[in-house]
Amino acid sequence: MPKPSRYIPYYDDIVAAMTAPGCAFCALQLRAAERFIDALLWESVNDPRIRREVAGARGFCNTHAWLLVRPGGALSSAIIYKDVVQAAARIVRDAPVARMSFWQRVQTWLGRHQPVADALVRALAPAHACPVCTNAAEIDAHLCATMLAAQAKSDDVLAHYRASSGLCLSHFRTLLSHAQQPAVRAAFIAVQLDIWATLEGELAEFIRKSDHQARGEKFGAERDAWERAIALTSGPQPAAKSQRGGITQSGQ
Numbered sequence: 001m002p003k004p005s006r007y008i009p010y011y012d013d014i015v016a017a018m019t020a021p022g023c024a025f026c027a028l029q030l031r032a033a034e035r036f037i038d039a040l041l042w043e044s045v046n047d048p049r050i051r052r053e054v055a056g057a058r059g060f061c062n063t064h065a066w067l068l069v070r071p072g073g074a075l076s077s078a079i080i081y082k083d084v085v086q087a088a089a090r091i092v093r094d095a096p097v098a099r100m101s102f103w104q105r106v107q108t109w110l111g112r113h114q115p116v117a118d119a120l121v122r123a124l125a126p127a128h129a130c131p132v133c134t135n136a137a138e139i140d141a142h143l144c145a146t147m148l149a150a151q152a153k154s155d156d157v158l159a160h161y162r163a164s165s166g167l168c169l170s171h172f173r174t175l176l177s178h179a180q181q182p183a184v185r186a187a188f189i190a191v192q193l194d195i196w197a198t199l200e201g202e203l204a205e206f207i208r209k210s211d212h213q214a215r216g217e218k219f220g221a222e223r224d225a226w227e228r229a230i231a232l233t234s235g236p237q238p239a240a241k242s243q244r245g246g247i248t249q250s251g252q
């Protein structure tokens with residue numbers, strides 16, 4: 001799709017993100033997604049080609065759609081999603097009347113109801129991925145290439161990685177899929193295993209201190225280990241939704 005102006009993270013951005021809690025790639029992806037949505041809302045909302053692309057994707061995916069809810073984003077979101085709703089309604093209105101096959105009629109008569117992906121069900125499916133997800137895949141590839149290029153020059157990147165919270169499982173897999181050279185792959189694996197070992201120890205400590213026998217022992221760094229474990233395997237919490245309702249451009 002024609003792209004709104006984009007955010008491309010550099011090596012320094014990766015290093016900076018590794019000093020903050022959580023997966024560095026997830027943090028940079030959120031920044032890239034927010035910039036993408038910003039550009040869409042402020043620069044590209046009047047571009048019918050982009051609105052057609054979003055409508056073809058049946059809107060953004062759940063994770064990215066809610067990034068639209070931001071101060072001043074209400075009108076652009078309304079314009080974008082009017083096209084999404086119109087496209088879905090048009091597909092349903094234009095669909096030929098579905099007829100049941102003989103076999104389906106027999107199944108229904110027998111009281112067995114199997115879901116059927118008929119022409120209408122298929123037509124309502126997204127014609128392509130969420131545009132922000134497509135952008136995210138390109139950013140992931142760029143982040144991995146940057147990590148690998150940095151590692152080819154020095155082990156500094158491994159030291160930053162080791163001092164970080166580690167990559168989430170999804171981004172660790174992405175990195176491995178790009179790191180085919182055995183020695184490089186082994187170096188990244190060793191770091192991630194160290195990070196998981198520390199986290200596993202903290203989880204064990206949290207579980208131990210949660211037992212009534214450890215009553216009186218104060219929680220330390222392991223206090224939020226369970227939340228960090230969720231983020232490091234299942235991914236970070238989705239961006240918070242606006243509590244404001246997003247009524248107008250000025251946030252009245």
Ligand SMILES: [Zn+2]
Pocket residue numbers: 023024025026027167168169170171
């Ligand atoms: Zn991640």
Ligand SMILES: [Zn+2]
Pocket residue numbers: 060061062063064065130131132133134
């Ligand atoms: Zn998405």
